[in-house]
Amino acid sequence: MKVVLLAGGYGTRISEESQFRPKPMIEIGGKPILWHIMKEYLHYGFDEFIICAGYKQEYIKNYFAHYFLQASDISFDFRVEREKDHREIHTSSFEPWKVTVVDTGLDTMTGGRIKRIQPYVGDEPFLLTYGDGVCDVDIRRTVEFHRSHGKLVTMTAVKPEGRFGILDLDGDRIASFREKSKDDVGYINGGYMVVEPAIFGYIDGDDTTLERKPLETIADEGQLMAFKHNGFWQCMDTMRDREKLERLWASGEAPWKVWDK
Template identity: 50%
Template sequence: MKVAILAGGVGTRLVEETEVKPKPMVEIGGRPILWHIMMHYSHYGFKHFVIALGYKGEVIKKYMVDYCSLNSNLTVHLGSGEVKVHSAAKTDWTIDLVDTGIPTLTGGRIKQLSPYMGNETFMLTWGDGVSDVNLHDLLSFHRSHGKYATLTAVRPPARFGHLELDGNRVVEFSEKPQTSEGWINGAFFVLEPTVFDYIDGNDTQWEKEPMERLAKDGQLMAYRHTSFWQCMDTLRDKRLLESLWQEGNAPWKIWRE
């Protein structure tokens, strides 16, 4: 089963990092967050990726082309240009890198991946969020209901300290996952190829008309994930993920290198 990853956004709220690289290439623990996402899928046996490129897509292309060389021992014969790889990286991935245009919206990027996905069920996620969601359980849930689309519903960490007040007295203060605000779309989709018919073109935002129509048609289901999930929209998010990684307490790291 193939995994589509949207990696073409500009990432304006991470401008300090994204002036020179696309957001999926912003590093956590010395590795792009895109790599973390791919390692998660690979852990569950999903190793064929189709990546939708846009803003600074050449940075992702270069990283993938150079990946084996940068993670292996090499012998370089300068006279002939021959490069011999020793102890090659054991990451057995197939990666399709598809230029989908800088201004293209999320729905348009997904639509352009259609020729690469084949007429079969596929997974989809964004290139800027990590989770410890069990992908086998997610896929089983999708297959159990027979609808066109499954999203992963999450309750994200509260952005600010949560207060419980008794008059002016604080009776409880905590920073914990949201409870009263309800569920949000955490991506990590499983989709049937029929969803491509719900997308009109490059100017379509996946989270608007397509998902709204799928819901109206009764074809959109939610897999509830109550454990770790975190997007990387801001520098605050990036620093949080980095601190978790450096402390050896990264919940999304479920793989062994």
């Protein structure tokens, strides 16, 4: 299965960083969060990626165009004749993945971006997620669950951590004050979806938001299934989110780091 990554939005809620580069290229531990997501998928055996780019899409293309050199120890010998290769590769440690970066437009909505990459996916099921969130979901089990029910779309359902404390009230008296837990909130769309190619027929064009009419219609038809994930999940909407992910990575205990190297 190919992996489709939505990476074309403006990222306005984290404009401190996104004014300089697309949100999926904001770094955690010196690597773009997009790289972290791709490493998750590679760990489960998925190595072909289609990136739906848009805002500052040239940044993503340049990153992968020079990725081999970034991952290599290399000597440049400019004393040799011009027609000879002046590069000598010593060691390389790059990932064995295929990456297709598609300019899906500057203001295209999420559904429209998916519609635009249809020629690259073809008539096959594919994996789909957003380029700004990481988790420790077992992607292989998600695919197995999708195949077991035979429906159109499987969506990973997660419970986000609460950001505010909870007041337990007994009338007007505060019985207790505690941190908000996952039990206090319902499931939300965590991305990490498995999608049948029939979804393209639910998308009209660039102005279509995937999470509105297409998925709402699919849900009404009983074709949208939830793979419940109660482990770690974190999106990177704000600088606070980025700082949290950075702290986890620096601690050496980042839950989404399921790969060995």
